Amino acid sequence: MIGGGQLARMTHQAAIPLGQSLRVLAVSDSDPAALVARDVVLGAHTDLDALRAFAEGCEVVTFDHEHVPGEHLRALVAEGVKVHPGPDALVHAQDKLVMRRKLAGMGLPVPPFAEVNTPEDALAFGAEHGWPCVLKAVRGGYDGKGVWMLDTPDSARTAVDELLAAGTPLMVEQCVPMRRELAALVARSPFGQGAAWPLVETVQSDGICVEVLAPAPSVDPEVAQAAQELALKVADELGVVGLLAVELFETADGVVVNELAMRPHNSGHWTIEGSRTSQFEQHLRAVLDYPLGVTDLLAPAVVMANVLGASSGEAGNQPTAHPPMILDERLHHLFARFPDAHVHLYGKAERPGRKIGHVTLLGERMDDVRDRARLAAHWLSDGVWLDGFDIHGGQQQ
Numbered sequence: 001m002i003g004g005g006q007l008a009r010m011t012h013q014a015a016i017p018l019g020q021s022l023r024v025l026a027v028s029d030s031d032p033a034a035l036v037a038r039d040v041v042l043g044a045h046t047d048l049d050a051l052r053a054f055a056e057g058c059e060v061v062t063f064d065h066e067h068v069p070g071e072h073l074r075a076l077v078a079e080g081v082k083v084h085p086g087p088d089a090l091v092h093a094q095d096k097l098v099m100r101r102k103l104a105g106m107g108l109p110v111p112p113f114a115e116v117n118t119p120e121d122a123l124a125f126g127a128e129h130g131w132p133c134v135l136k137a138v139r140g141g142y143d144g145k146g147v148w149m150l151d152t153p154d155s156a157r158t159a160v161d162e163l164l165a166a167g168t169p170l171m172v173e174q175c176v177p178m179r180r181e182l183a184a185l186v187a188r189s190p191f192g193q194g195a196a197w198p199l200v201e202t203v204q205s206d207g208i209c210v211e212v213l214a215p216a217p218s219v220d221p222e223v224a225q226a227a228q229e230l231a232l233k234v235a236d237e238l239g240v241v242g243l244l245a246v247e248l249f250e251t252a253d254g255v256v257v258n259e260l261a262m263r264p265h266n267s268g269h270w271t272i273e274g275s276r277t278s279q280f281e282q283h284l285r286a287v288l289d290y291p292l293g294v295t296d297l298l299a300p301a302v303v304m305a306n307v308l309g310a311s312s313g314e315a316g317n318q319p320t321a322h323p324p325m326i327l328d329e330r331l332h333h334l335f336a337r338f339p340d341a342h343v344h345l346y347g348k349a350e351r352p353g354r355k356i357g358h359v360t361l362l363g364e365r366m367d368d369v370r371d372r373a374r375l376a377a378h379w380l381s382d383g384v385w386l387d388g389f390d391i392h393g394g395q396q397q
């Protein structure tokens with residue numbers, strides 16, 4: 001797996017019961033996966049020679065992120081390396097403009113969009129489709145980065161001028177009047193077998209996913225089925241092998257595709273404890289061309305809440321091989337209150353707003369499970385119980 005982040009770390013854990021050994025290409029020996037995996041190679045994903053050396057002896061090469069240059073991947077494929085997903089599929093997760101054009105050509109629901117090469121392109125789009133509109137970096141960007149809201153022609157001209165001067169390729173989209181954000185997660189094998197998990201709701205704060213609710217509450221069954229079928233259609237049309245996450249906006253008229261990811265995804269972390277087959281095991285099954293696993297929920301309601309670096313930065317910003325001691329102390333109290341909580345800490349240095357772990361809880365009622373997951377994640381992030389609960393029992397004074 002190219003990339004040594006938390007996705008590689010959790011994929012390594014899923015590989016163990018399958019009898020597989022995951023080799024990881026990491027930037028640093030303090031990367032989350034490098035802290036736990038045995039077979040770690042240090043190198044840059046932009047270095048073709050490093051990629052060649054890394055791939056030697058691998059049965060298949062896959063990804064923790066989408067940032068490997070497409071020309072490097074094509075060189076590996078030409079040299080006989082099995083790469084899943086392949087570069088012709090992956091480009092649709094790397095380049096938002098390529099993705100939009102492809103999905104629009106397939107007749108799938110996407111917002112109106114246009115390439116931006118000059119400020120006038122954005123001004124013309126806003127005049128036609130209305131303000132505000134959304135400016136996006138064509139490549140890169142995640143967790144709210146690489147996205148700018150254009151409220152007026154003046155703000156559009158200023159933003160586009162600055163970004164183009166910095167060499168950022170741009171596109172503009174209509175601002176979608178959405179009710180909420182959803183995600184459809186599917187897997188596809190080289191043989192063409194597909195599998196889909198229940199549609200989930202993703203809850204965002206400041207552009208960062210903070211909660212995932214499985215299944216998405218109060219979704220019309222026909223809408224949920226249509227979203228799953230849409231994701232499977234995209235996976236098949238693009239020739240995806242492995243995981244595909246389709247981020248969606250729910251509107252009054254149905255769903256609109258926002259973005260694609262071709263790897264395990266934050267919207268699927270709940271599957272580790274909440275599904276019969278986790279997204280990480282399924283990704284391995286798919287890229288190894290094993291038959292795919294079943295995706296049934298293991299409880300009526302499953303909620304994953306991300307643990308974010310505290311705004312105070314209490315735990316410091318230096319990389320460490322172990323979770324900070326302050327998190328260890330918080331775990332003690334968390335498990336005393338919620339013994340059924342499933343905690344995953346990534347071994348990442350803490351910075352304000354950075355994803356350093358997640359908590360998953362299962363139960364019968366979504367509102368109850370969501371409350372407990374939110375309390376657990378906030379406690380691990382900030383050391384404060386949002387409901388005033390005192391760690392020694394009773395209510396805080």
